[in-house]
Amino acid sequence: MITLTINEKEITLDKPMSVLDAARKAGIKIPTLCHHEALKPYGGCRLCVVEVERMPKLQNSCTLMAADGMVVRTESEEISRTRRGILEFLLINHPLDCPYCDKAGECELQDLVNRYGPTTGRYTEEKRKVPESHKDHILARNMERCVVCTRCVRMCNDVQGASAISVIGRGNRSRVEPFSSESFNCEYCGNCLTVCPVGAILSRLYIHSFRPWQLDREVETVCPYCGVGCSLVVQVRDDSIKRVIPRMDLGVNRGLLCSRGRFGYEYIHSEDRLRTPLVRKDGTLQQATWSEALDIVAAKLTAVKNAEGGASIAGIASPRCTNEDNYVFQRFMRTACGTNNIDSVSRTGFAAAQKYFEDLLGQGITANLLDGLKNSETILVLGDDPAAVNPVLGLSIREAARRGAGVIVVGYAKGLDKFRTLQVIPRVFREAEVLEEVLTGVFSDRGVRGDMPYVDKGIRELSDRISGKKTGIEGIDETVKKLLQSASTSIVLGMDIVQRSDGHRALFAVAGLTYLLEARLYLLSGRPNEQGLIDAGCVPDMLPGGRPVNVPDFRGKFEAVWKAAVPDREGLTLLEIIEGAGKGNIKALYVMGDNPVRNIPHSSFVKEALRSLDFLVVQDIFLSETAEMADVVLPALGWTEKSGTYTNLERRIQLLRKAVETSSGMEDWRILSELSRRMGVPASYSGPEDVMRELARVSPLHRDLTYGEIAAGDALWPYHGEPLRGEMYEVPEMPDGAKDYNADFYLAVDKPLFHSGTLSRRSRALMKICPEATVRIGAAGAAKLGLKEGDKVRLSTPAGSCEAPVSVDGTIMDNRVFLSGNFTGSGVYDLMNFSIDKITKAPGTEGCEVKIEKIQGRG
Amino acid sequence: MFNDTVLKEIEGIKAKYPDRRSALLPSLYIAQREFGWLSREAMTCVARSLNLPEAVVRGTASFYSMYKHKPAGRHVIQLCTNISCMILGAGKLVDFLETRYGVPANGTSGDGRFSLVIMECIGACGTAPAMLVNTDFYDNLSEKRIEEILENYK
Numbered sequence A: 001m002i003t004l005t006i007n008e009k010e011i012t013l014d015k016p017m018s019v020l021d022a023a024r025k026a027g028i029k030i031p032t033l034c035h036h037e038a039l040k041p042y043g044g045c046r047l048c049v050v051e052v053e054r055m056p057k058l059q060n061s062c063t064l065m066a067a068d069g070m071v072v073r074t075e076s077e078e079i080s081r082t083r084r085g086i087l088e089f090l091l092i093n094h095p096l097d098c099p100y101c102d103k104a105g106e107c108e109l110q111d112l113v114n115r116y117g118p119t120t121g122r123y124t125e126e127k128r129k130v131p132e133s134h135k136d137h138i139l140a141r142n143m144e145r146c147v148v149c150t151r152c153v154r155m156c157n158d159v160q161g162a163s164a165i166s167v168i169g170r171g172n173r174s175r176v177e178p179f180s181s182e183s184f185n186c187e188y189c190g191n192c193l194t195v196c197p198v199g200a201i202l203s204r205l206y207i208h209s210f211r212p213w214q215l216d217r218e219v220e221t222v223c224p225y226c227g228v229g230c231s232l233v234v235q236v237r238d239d240s241i242k243r244v245i246p247r248m249d250l251g252v253n254r255g256l257l258c259s260r261g262r263f264g265y266e267y268i269h270s271e272d273r274l275r276t277p278l279v280r281k282d283g284t285l286q287q288a289t290w291s292e293a294l295d296i297v298a299a300k301l302t303a304v305k306n307a308e309g310g311a312s313i314a315g316i317a318s319p320r321c322t323n324e325d326n327y328v329f330q331r332f333m334r335t336a337c338g339t340n341n342i343d344s345v346s347r348t349g350f351a352a353a354q355k356y357f358e359d360l361l362g363q364g365i366t367a368n369l370l371d372g373l374k375n376s377e378t379i380l381v382l383g384d385d386p387a388a389v390n391p392v393l394g395l396s397i398r399e400a401a402r403r404g405a406g407v408i409v410v411g412y413a414k415g416l417d418k419f420r421t422l423q424v425i426p427r428v429f430r431e432a433e434v435l436e437e438v439l440t441g442v443f444s445d446r447g448v449r450g451d452m453p454y455v456d457k458g459i460r461e462l463s464d465r466i467s468g469k470k471t472g473i474e475g476i477d478e479t480v481k482k483l484l485q486s487a488s489t490s491i492v493l494g495m496d497i498v499q500r501s502d503g504h505r506a507l508f509a510v511a512g513l514t515y516l517l518e519a520r521l522y523l524l525s526g527r528p529n530e531q532g533l534i535d536a537g538c539v540p541d542m543l544p545g546g547r548p549v550n551v552p553d554f555r556g557k558f559e560a561v562w563k564a565a566v567p568d569r570e571g572l573t574l575l576e577i578i579e580g581a582g583k584g585n586i587k588a589l590y591v592m593g594d595n596p597v598r599n600i601p602h603s604s605f606v607k608e609a610l611r612s613l614d615f616l617v618v619q620d621i622f623l624s625e626t627a628e629m630a631d632v633v634l635p636a637l638g639w640t641e642k643s644g645t646y647t648n649l650e651r652r653i654q655l656l657r658k659a660v661e662t663s664s665g666m667e668d669w670r671i672l673s674e675l676s677r678r679m680g681v682p683a684s685y686s687g688p689e690d691v692m693r694e695l696a697r698v699s700p701l702h703r704d705l706t707y708g709e710i711a712a713g714d715a716l717w718p719y720h721g722e723p724l725r726g727e728m729y730e731v732p733e734m735p736d737g738a739k740d741y742n743a744d745f746y747l748a749v750d751k752p753l754f755h756s757g758t759l760s761r762r763s764r765a766l767m768k769i770c771p772e773a774t775v776r777i778g779a780a781g782a783a784k785l786g787l788k789e790g791d792k793v794r795l796s797t798p799a800g801s802c803e804a805p806v807s808v809d810g811t812i813m814d815n816r817v818f819l820s821g822n823f824t825g826s827g828v829y830d831l832m833n834f835s836i837d838k839i840t841k842a843p844g845t846e847g848c849e850v851k852i853e854k855i856q857g858r859g
Numbered sequence B: 001m002f003n004d005t006v007l008k009e010i011e012g013i014k015a016k017y018p019d020r021r022s023a024l025l026p027s028l029y030i031a032q033r034e035f036g037w038l039s040r041e042a043m044t045c046v047a048r049s050l051n052l053p054e055a056v057v058r059g060t061a062s063f064y065s066m067y068k069h070k071p072a073g074r075h076v077i078q079l080c081t082n083i084s085c086m087i088l089g090a091g092k093l094v095d096f097l098e099t100r101y102g103v104p105a106n107g108t109s110g111d112g113r114f115s116l117v118i119m120e121c122i123g124a125c126g127t128a129p130a131m132l133v134n135t136d137f138y139d140n141l142s143e144k145r146i147e148e149i150l151e152n153y154k
Ligand code: SF4
Pocket: A152, A155, A156, A160, A162, A163, A164, A165, A184, A186, A187, A188, A189, A190, A191, A192, A193
């Protein structure tokens, strides 16, 4: 207990803190400038000075720790004079261009001078001149306004870990610059913007477009891009989003955002948005009215159902749509269409892995809070780069590393290069053998755990089978040692490892490690609602809440509420649906909010399959490659245009709020409800909250959950419900003589920080940061082909070919070349075949040999 | 990138410190020796060999005036113009260097022979004015003495 007196007020503290924090806790205001709650105390500006009895000089309250018996005064003649003096000095070189500066109205310097500063200055000499820099596409720098508080630099170094900017020069010539002094060429998280107290670093997306006091409203919602589910505040004027900002006290991200969340919002106002329903007439898509389009869809689906049975209809749900949309989607598919053929593009990764782990280790095994990462002693990273797929989760790993945690990367994770303590590089596409060796290493020391006999048995069998067959890969023994020493371990799994035709082997090894080490397991999730979609029942085998559809008792409960029958057999998974369409078994397909043509490997095969359908409906906000092939296209509402909930990768349910009014489309769930009615199986709701009310009634997982609890941040797994326990799979067979991948080059899927596909491609800012697809190739590979940065190449595989410029990446040590799936005309999936993993039903995309030819040097 | 000998030299410096950031200042001197001045390329090489962010390297380098931030002449004159030196005529010596050798303050002579860096106090106030030519120290300067000294630096 520390008791001190500030301004005659006695304050008792239960933990050590600075005098500044103690004062703030007691509601006493002390002005600050270099201090920021997201950053460590710095003590640079001295505005926060206070008088402390028995200390000879004024003290910085932000760096002075409160001590028992201290007597502090925060206002006095001397303090005021000092503050006034500091501010007068700061203004010597300040341009005082508030009338023109975008920060005016929310500028800390303006507020401080207004409250504490001199009304006139005595400095009459020349001010320093630093021209404003617009050389960067996103960030504008005006260093005449900079007060060198170093908040931006500390944010970029100590929190973001990008270290892209620093103070250049010294004394009154100090200024903040990126290395190039022009383009930032950084991670573009914009977190430096959040902390700059003045108008020295601004976003070019909004400069000169509004004044802070002209905003119509601010709405708290959740990011539309990835499974971290960062909270953000959307600022709106005239029904147009002017800016997206984080808030220090809000959500899992506590003031941090990544480039997609902060700058990727423009897609919502894109010219390409669908405005009206489209119906194919004489071979082309033509505008239609809602009732015309809905009547056609209802009639056609009813006809297919009556003629061929519900099993000939399938639906693809969306990890971008809300829980409410997805819940109504599966209700519509199961009851009105009479089919369990419901899946999503998540089956290519997240949904496949999630199901595997839950089947084996029990429901909820992947539900772990992000804070757990920061507090881990060892973090094992596999499969993808967390700092690119789930950037704000990546920051937690960086923070853990800074605190001394061991970060072991199996494979590559570029964003952790400066933070990892160990890297193990498996042979190409053979991550499983490394993980199996690690698992048996841990097992031979620890033995079995005993509480899940079938998992123990699996581990023992695996261990017997591979004993004595060491791969000799460097770092495996060290990894085992580190894991055995660690008191608190987290495993972060990226989905690249799942995309192997024997992906279940790696999954078993990860499950075994999770179990033996009692580790927290995090699945990287590149879409905002992958977990929610599964929990809402958009999977072929489970009803909402993860209840098996083939158990009559469970089914009966849902049938009673829905007043309609639910088919009793498990449906087809994503790739089976596509194959079924190709073979003519699936006649009609309903796609909500996704673009299978771009997001499933082997695009030409997918297109061919969709072409064989009798009827294809696509409900989306853009005319995607898939929508272009549809018979009917229905325009949906997008993020910020509707309310609802998302479930993030921690399995936290969060509220999305409507922020802008638009006339372009209809909520996804409402479209489905309209169709249900037309098909004679009414499912009507008054709004998204009404949908949640039903979900909370029927799903044992969401039992009694309300929007009130969700808004209060209380909707954390396991909500109110009872999770199910796992059951056993076959322990994977070890193939004899695993294949070596030693062709010249293999194609692999890149997951860049700045893009997500359909949405990011329509966001001007993200397109400026990263305008085109590039082929990432290792230095050795580039040398072999005589390629330099920027050279254009043609990639060809048996599945297709494309052209793109290369980018040489010294961190790639093997014979893989990476291409992302985000751009039309050069998507990685256009070039890839797949073979299904029989257990996970995910597409194996390994071993895709690729020919690379240089077609043109850099222009 | 640096050649193997230089890399080994830097490894040697790194080995002396528990934190690789401590090796930054000496490594910058090495880069300066190799490249003649701290160009972007030179700083990138330092950043790579110490596994430090480029911006941190540049921020640190830019703080110190002892490094060459511009391409420099064959010989670098660092002349002090702080109080003591100023009182004893350092300002005139600056002009002299410009008219006699064509080397402007904080610039390089057209023939590439000299660069002139205006320094803060170099701790020779008692025998001001003072300067360094490369790493050699000279004090009690006058125009005549400067002419004699610079004869040795072709
Ligand atoms: S945008 Fe992010 S990475 Fe770039 S300089 Fe600012 S804080 Fe650093």
